[in-house]
Amino acid sequence: MDKKIPTESLQQYYQRVGLSVPAELQGPDAKGHFNIRGTNCGTAKTPFNRRDYYKICLSPNMGRGDGMLVYNDQEIPLDQPCLIFTHPSVPASIEIRAGSINRFHCLFNKPFIEGHLPPDVQYASALFNHTLHPVIILTKKDSERLSLLFAEMKTLRESDYPFKWDMIRHILQLLVHEGIRLQQGQVAPPTMVRDRLVNVFLTTLNQQFPVDSPESSLKLLTPAHFADQLHVHVNHLNSVVKKHTGKTTRAIIQERVMTEARALLRNTNWNIAEIAYALGFEYPSHFNKYFKHFTTETPMEFRAGQQLKPATHL
Incomplete structure (x- = not known):
């Protein structure tokens, strides 16, 4: 009997959603990878597991009863527009219950972002600190602004601009900072560790x-x-x-x-x-x-x- 705890790799993610595994993930060496997808989904549920990659989700039109995030031992209702940061080592699953929900999600591995965010910023973000709440509620204005950031990353991802990955990293850093800033207005401010x-x-x-x-x-x-x-x-x-x-x-x-x-x-x-x-x-x-x-x-x-x-x- 297999005793290993389930951890989904990027390769397994692409196989699960029916997409070809990108070339940079097919070799033995760890290489930086980033992707972004926009979907309009109906009732569905992701597998409940850990991941070996980072994932940020934006759901700008969530409403009451539209969804649920199962995050380790918590059930968190997704009943308002929200930004979701899930820590890779925490088992999580998103369940969509409504007929039509617009969502953006971007995913990337450690080599893509490594060295671009200082430790104190990481500790203040739920993406890197599992003790922080993963869901940030958004106002309409917040949703519109963050949707533009996701759309810009998608445009860059599909472009042939030679420095697009650097631009995408800068936007990812901005998203992390936006999450920290917005979360401070909703819960007790995270401790900024500078030692x-x-x-x-x-x-x-x-x-x-x-x-x-x-x-x-x-x-x-x-x-x-x-x-x-x-x-x-x-x-x-x-x-x-x-x-x-x-x-x-x-x-x-x-x-x-x-x-x-x-x-x-x-x-x-x-x-x-x-x-x-x-x-x-x-x-x-x-x-x-x-x-x-x-x-x-x-x-x-x-x-x-x-x-x-x-x-x-x-």
Whole structure:
């Protein structure tokens, strides 16, 4: 029985939607890739999985009851015009329930955008920070302005302008900044991390995820583990992380482990002992106690309560 958690590659995406796999994705070497699509879709649902690519969706004419984003253990109604940033490691699915919804979505891989956004900007964006809310509600004016950005990327993508990829990257950066700016007006402003140690800590933490196999266990589980890895005293790490994020080092680690625990319980057929080991727990009973402390449910009770609808193509 396959124990791997489902992660859709760009190649699999193109096969799923019935398009030819682009030439730059067919070789063994990682190459930058970007694409943008505009659709007018009826009732449909994307597969519920992780991805090895980034995706930004714009739905400028969403209305009440028109859709739903299932994002890890959340069900988020899509009932207003919105911009959606989904983190690749978080399992997600978009369900469209209305008869006619206009949507833009762009997708790109890490080599395409790598090095073009500083760590503090990434931490403030839901596209790179899984702890942030992925849906940003838009006004009519916002929708019109962002639709122009997507349309401009589509025009550039189809052009023969020699520097089109640089222009598209600049627009992508603008989209990320627009998302951060708009989100600040809707939720508590994300902490802008400008300390190198905090950036390295967050990067090191996130590099452990997603957990792809029950045979490999997480190694860095406590603030002391990370302090040793980063060659600093644990008290210094705790102080700097708390100053720049407003959270303790331990709380950030626990939040990330719990996010992964929910995803594994919901999206794999691994048994509880396998999930416990994969997340660094020596005994399943320790994992049960840990999980119940944060959710009031045991892992088995949480899994039993999850009911997912079958996925269709979109």
